[in-house]
Amino acid sequence: MINYETQIVVIAAGPSGLAAAVQAAEDGAKVIVLEKSASVGGAANMGMGPLGIGTRYQKQQMIDITVEKAFNMFMEYTHYNVDARLVKKYFEQSADTIEWLEEMGVQFEGAFRYFPKSEATWHIVKTDHGIGPRAASFMNKALYERAVELGVQFLLETPAKKIIMKDGKVGGVIGIDKTGQEIEISCQAAIICTGGAGSNKQLIQEETGLKHGEDLFSFAIPGLTGDGMKMAWEAGAGKTQVRIEMAASIEGMEELPQGISNIFSQPNLLVNKLGKRVMNEEQMQNSTYLSNVVVHQKDKICYSIVDSSIVKHYVRNGVDNVSLVRTNPDVSDFYDGIKMAQENNNKDLYIANSIEELAQMAGIDETALIDTVDRYNDYCDSVDEEFFKDHRFLRPLIKAPYYCAKIRTGGYGTVGGIKINENCEAVNESFEPVPGLYAAGADSCNIYDDSYMFLLPGNSMGYAVNTGRIAGMSAAEYVEI
Numbered sequence: 001m002i003n004y005e006t007q008i009v010v011i012a013a014g015p016s017g018l019a020a021a022v023q024a025a026e027d028g029a030k031v032i033v034l035e036k037s038a039s040v041g042g043a044a045n046m047g048m049g050p051l052g053i054g055t056r057y058q059k060q061q062m063i064d065i066t067v068e069k070a071f072n073m074f075m076e077y078t079h080y081n082v083d084a085r086l087v088k089k090y091f092e093q094s095a096d097t098i099e100w101l102e103e104m105g106v107q108f109e110g111a112f113r114y115f116p117k118s119e120a121t122w123h124i125v126k127t128d129h130g131i132g133p134r135a136a137s138f139m140n141k142a143l144y145e146r147a148v149e150l151g152v153q154f155l156l157e158t159p160a161k162k163i164i165m166k167d168g169k170v171g172g173v174i175g176i177d178k179t180g181q182e183i184e185i186s187c188q189a190a191i192i193c194t195g196g197a198g199s200n201k202q203l204i205q206e207e208t209g210l211k212h213g214e215d216l217f218s219f220a221i222p223g224l225t226g227d228g229m230k231m232a233w234e235a236g237a238g239k240t241q242v243r244i245e246m247a248a249s250i251e252g253m254e255e256l257p258q259g260i261s262n263i264f265s266q267p268n269l270l271v272n273k274l275g276k277r278v279m280n281e282e283q284m285q286n287s288t289y290l291s292n293v294v295v296h297q298k299d300k301i302c303y304s305i306v307d308s309s310i311v312k313h314y315v316r317n318g319v320d321n322v323s324l325v326r327t328n329p330d331v332s333d334f335y336d337g338i339k340m341a342q343e344n345n346n347k348d349l350y351i352a353n354s355i356e357e358l359a360q361m362a363g364i365d366e367t368a369l370i371d372t373v374d375r376y377n378d379y380c381d382s383v384d385e386e387f388f389k390d391h392r393f394l395r396p397l398i399k400a401p402y403y404c405a406k407i408r409t410g411g412y413g414t415v416g417g418i419k420i421n422e423n424c425e426a427v428n429e430s431f432e433p434v435p436g437l438y439a440a441g442a443d444s445c446n447i448y449d450d451s452y453m454f455l456l457p458g459n460s461m462g463y464a465v466n467t468g469r470i471a472g473m474s475a476a477e478y479v480e481i
């Protein structure tokens, strides 16, 4: 057994752990970080940036969003089913956090909306290659370098296994180093930041009833197995519901050119297996709403359908909705994608010469689908009496071939598990803090109630970085006593 000694152990080096380590070290504490994988940044290396409210970018861009407005929106969205004190503290700190990140060298492209109906709270990190996925890895790198500069010690490929409790207080953390040896770090405080249980299929099924790969197609990032919540519960922390941070997914398109997923994420006709429309398709851009719709349908599946004239329209005029995540809005590669899908015998995409044939291929109720398409085509000449879709997005399905893609329930990972208060102290079922134990990021993210709040984008990484800071401040204060 190898022994270390420090004041605070931060368990994991995703954005919440990195922010916690930097903040605690800036506040004067001695910090060791244990990280399971060989690199830092966690899931956020795939993302683009955190939320900020009331930042200088928003002021410069004349965007009218205040902490009061965002707070009220958020609390109404969640029906006040969440900790208002924590939400307020997080939002209030978020502008300062953007500046704090800038001071350590992070640059931002500005404040962005995820889709037009959302607010411009998403602060996309500047990279050396423009806006796009993985931008936030630049933020993680800056946080890591700042932590190292402050003397934080990182032990990579060293997962934490257990919190040692002594006389009812945190007294140490046990981990396994890269050679397989057990290590023990004696400390006064531990901050759990292990990012949830996105790849723990069993835990997800137990907590949500959803079966990964059958009716849930979420990111399952290796290493996110729920270690932190298990260690926290064992140490006496209370348990909160673990949920999926839902975002719908268009299945089986990863290998195909972006034009395919670009076209099927437009506000096209969307039906369920019963052949019925399920929503105003304009709202599909909010992938949380879309996922919620899909999860309520038969076999938890929907179908996005276009005809060849709609495809031609998109290719000629561009798509209705662009996405900063799919960096290239061009869809001229759609036909190449269809050819590839046919050659690869893709099972998630259907190409048919009639609506009848499409229904048979996809397993949709044929009579109902024919009726739905008839009525939808009528709405295109008048108004959408069924779901009030804007006329701009109503285009009739009249010309073969017809193309159809499966839309499934997806998600980024899990949120929630560890009960905390607004100081990110882990608390027991009686709301009493477990002395020396803190949690931040996805493990502690109990603030969305049943649905991710995509109307304020950047919320998830914003929550991680800000709660990391709050936990770092609280723990540094605690160890000083």
Ligand SMILES: Cc1cc2nc3c(=O)[nH]c(=O)nc-3n(C[C@H](O)[C@H](O)[C@H](O)COP(=O)(O)OP(=O)(O)OC[C@H]3O[C@@H](n4cnc5c(N)ncnc54)[C@H](O)[C@@H]3O)c2cc1C
Residues within 6 Å of the ligand: 011, 012, 013, 014, 015, 016, 017, 034, 035, 036, 037, 039, 040, 041, 042, 043, 044, 045, 046, 047, 048, 049, 050, 051, 158, 159, 160, 161, 193, 194, 195, 196, 219, 223, 224, 225, 227, 228, 412, 440, 441, 442, 443, 457, 458, 459, 460, 461, 462, 464
């Ligand atoms: C594709 C994608 C894009 C995204 N884009 C955005 C975005 O633009 N904006 C946004 O707000 N959110 C985004 N998110 C969500 C965001 O990335 C997460 O909410 C955020 O990373 C959570 O931070 P975290 O620190 O809680 O956990 P994570 O980032 O998941 O990090 C957890 C870390 O814990 C480590 N770990 C696990 N177990 C142990 C253990 N026992 N001991 C030590 N270490 C351990 C893991 O190796 C990992 O490094 C995105 C997510 C995905 C998947």
